[in-house]
Amino acid sequence: MNAGAGISTYALYREEPSVSDPEFFHIEDIKSRARLFNWSISVHSHPRMYQLVYVRSGRVRARVDGREYDTEGPCLFTIPSSVVHGFEFERDTTLGYVITLSRVLLADDQFRGGSDVPEELRNGAQLIHLQGRESEQQFIDQTMQQLVNEYRNNEPGKQKLFEHLLFSLLIKLGRYLEVPGDPRSQDHYGKRYQQLCELIEKYYRDHRPCQYYADALCTTPIGLNRACKAVSGKSVGDLIQDRLALEAQRMLIYSSAPVSLIAYELGFSDPAYFSRFFKRRVGASPSTFRDHRENH
Structure with a gap:
């Protein structure tokens, strides 16, 4: 363990x-x-x-x-x-x-x-x-x-x-999860979206910009954002922030680590900025979110 x-x-x-x-x-x-x-x-x-x-x-x-x-x-x-x-x-x-x-x-x-x-x-x-x-x-x-x-x-x-x-x-x-659409576009955008998600999974704590992911996938930020929006309806920046917010929620729910430590673990140099980021993405401050989950 x-x-x-x-x-x-x-x-x-x-x-x-x-x-x-x-x-x-x-x-x-x-x-x-x-x-x-x-x-x-x-x-x-x-x-x-x-x-x-x-x-x-x-x-x-x-x-x-x-x-x-x-x-x-x-x-x-x-x-x-x-x-x-x-x-x-x-x-x-x-x-x-x-x-x-x-x-x-x-x-x-x-x-x-x-x-x-x-x-x-x-x-x-x-x-x-x-x-x-x-x-x-x-x-x-x-x-x-x-x-x-x-x-x-x-x-x-x-x-x-x-x-x-x-x-x-x-x-x-x-088959239960497929969305109708143009097969060729779906195949192209879907593969690029999948590659992006795998890179985000590796580097989301580093807060790397869209340009980094575009360079890694041999495309442009515009092309990468187009693929993301075609598959998920979100931009590259949204996906990165969603992944950070998801990990923050996991850590708040399943660990007793202080909010400041969670902020540093997720690559934020300023816990206050992390709290603002979290409230903007989730709708509640980290401490309020944790208290609500513990009481429900």
Whole structure:
């Protein structure tokens, strides 16, 4: 466990990261893991792991990236790396699976077969409801069972077939998130937007300007902003500030660090400026935001 910033980080919940993490994939049923912890998985994160949490049946209360959900299966949560999350499952009745894989594997072109997993699915925490989608749920159930079989059996080609099955599942889920539009423009802008998001994830604490990201992606600030607005409706500056505000909210909710320390951790040299920035983006001061979350 890594207790940095007060948020527990694990490879799997309550398991230490392994030196083999970059090649890691894992699947298990919810019951096997949840009953070890009284059906309550406290908030934590996986810095290098991506998870799919499939609740086939039963009720679940979830905290994902500062949001709270109270729903029932069938549904599926996507949990990108470093997203803080926790679950309370309905005791003894919840059925489903948790898939964990390395984010390196998810980004690998060979694994993805030359196709892009939608950016919203890769980098955004999603709740996908499956009620009333019998054919989709049947596909997911069958694919999950095949994944379990491949994971448990040491047959020739195990890893390749597991990856193939997993990617087919991600394609199916990605269809729920696609937005109609011109395919060529979407493909071009979507790829550039995805590359930008990956760079922002690395450097958002450095407060680098739009010109830096444009240079890194061999384009101009105007072209980069055009791609961002086509995909997300936001500018490059908005995306950087959104990422800073999101991380600030995570740290305020899940750690007891002073506001001044959080400001310095996020690259602000002046805590007062950080407080103004936070209030402008979130609508409340950091201390008011933290107090409100602790009392609700």
